[in-house]
Amino acid sequence: MKCHICKGKGSIELKHHNLKICEECFLIFFKKKVEKTIKKLKLFERDERLLLALSGGKDSMGLWHILSELNYNVDGLHIDMGFGELSVKTKEKIEELSKILNKKLYIINLKEEIGYDLKELSKFTKRVPCSLCGLVKRYFMNEIALKENYSAIITGHNLDDEATTLLKNVLRWELAYLGRQTPLLEKMDGFVKKVKPYIFCYEKETLLYAIISKIPYSKDSCPYSLNSKNKNLKMAFHILEHTSPGIKLNFMKLFLKNRDFFVPFRERELKDLVKRCIYCGYPTDREICALCTILERSKNEISTGK
Amino acid sequence: MVKIKLNSKEIILENKKSLLSILKDLNLIEECSIVLKNGKILSCDEKINEDDEIEILTFGWEKL
Numbered sequence: 001m002k003c004h005i006c007k008g009k010g011s012i013e014l015k016h017h018n019l020k021i022c023e024e025c026f027l028i029f030f031k032k033k034v035e036k037t038i039k040k041l042k043l044f045e046r047d048e049r050l051l052l053a054l055s056g057g058k059d060s061m062g063l064w065h066i067l068s069e070l071n072y073n074v075d076g077l078h079i080d081m082g083f084g085e086l087s088v089k090t091k092e093k094i095e096e097l098s099k100i101l102n103k104k105l106y107i108i109n110l111k112e113e114i115g116y117d118l119k120e121l122s123k124f125t126k127r128v129p130c131s132l133c134g135l136v137k138r139y140f141m142n143e144i145a146l147k148e149n150y151s152a153i154i155t156g157h158n159l160d161d162e163a164t165t166l167l168k169n170v171l172r173w174e175l176a177y178l179g180r181q182t183p184l185l186e187k188m189d190g191f192v193k194k195v196k197p198y199i200f201c202y203e204k205e206t207l208l209y210a211i212i213s214k215i216p217y218s219k220d221s222c223p224y225s226l227n228s229k230n231k232n233l234k235m236a237f238h239i240l241e242h243t244s245p246g247i248k249l250n251f252m253k254l255f256l257k258n259r260d261f262f263v264p265f266r267e268r269e270l271k272d273l274v275k276r277c278i279y280c281g282y283p284t285d286r287e288i289c290a291l292c293t294i295l296e297r298s299k300n301e302i303s304t305g306k
Numbered sequence: 307m308v309k310i311k312l313n314s315k316e317i318i319l320e321n322k323k324s325l326l327s328i329l330k331d332l333n334l335i336e337e338c339s340i341v342l343k344n345g346k347i348l349s350c351d352e353k354i355n356e357d358d359e360i361e362i363l364t365f366g367w368e369k370l
Binding site for chain 1: 314352365
């Protein structure tokens with residue numbers, strides 16, 4: 001197999017781009033692809049202070065590496081959900097990359113912050129861990145970004161993640177969710193801008209980048225991801241992609257082109273977000289935000305000895 | 307025989323000489339896996355020898 005770019009020996013085939021390429025040319029190609037996305041979608045500029053949410057996996061760790069190589073001013077934030085040995089190992093990898101890149105790293109420990117790790121919080125609230133994880137992460141990412149004066153929160157969601165979420169929302173006709181799904185969620189009163197520079201990058205590409213660049217990352221999956229329904233949709237997409245290369249990318253690109261249709265459904269939802277949580281000041285549609293409601297309940301149960 | 311590390315598990319396959327024959331045997335497709343030979347990305351036209359270290363990383367295909 002010949003590399004289409006340098007004409008040397010190629011080893012990677014990206015059928016969705018109709019491209020055969022060698023490892024060295026892939027790194028250049030991939031960095032250009034990420035930078036093109038940042039510029040085309042106007043996600044952020046070089047003079048902005050950026051905060052990247054780090055799970056420790058290949059996507060967020062690779063993205064930290066790429067953005068640093070592209071000279072963006074990006075620090076890291078990791079939220080330790082309390083998965084025991086797994087969390088310890090993950091934190092080590094994140095700290096290692098932080099040192100290599102010479103970037104600032106914030107680590108939030110959920111148990112220290114709210115008195116529960118994710119498992120305990122799930123048991124206490126009787127809510128599934130995945131929804132609580134999202135709630136807690138969104139809350140602390142926003143809080144740290146506001147407090148430390150960052151202009152944007154970056155997440156490492158790749159095309160496979162986003163296309164799967166899109167398919168899930170379409171299958172359930174979640175119109176407000178469709179209006180909310182975007183690689184650029186502009187800042188609002190109380191919320192920092194959120195961006196996804198990997199939106200057009202296949203998971204295969206993000207993994208290739210992490211492997212070839214020898215980036216330290218955690219290969220362990222979240223202990224709760226095995227039960228995730230999204231995995232079946234991801235598998236279905238792999239099969240579709242196998243028979244029709246590029247279908248995932250087209251699905252996302254065409255959605256973004258027509259996304260305006262769904263925005264009014266999201267705006268209706270936003271009209272309710274006019275209140276501020278009486279405890280933490282977070283924008284909410286109630287007196288007390290979702291996280292403070294949980295914490296309030298926990299305090300009451302402890303004081304009544306339940 | 308070829309020794310393969312599939313994610314973290316070690317498996318042994320018989321008479322597998324190429325990327326596609328390995329993937330087929332493991333019920334995998336290229337869209338959800340990356341195969342490394344001695345630490346480098348294995349291309350589909352490369353041959354595999356018995357003493358090669360083969361590692362397969364999969365994503366979004368764990369149930370099969």
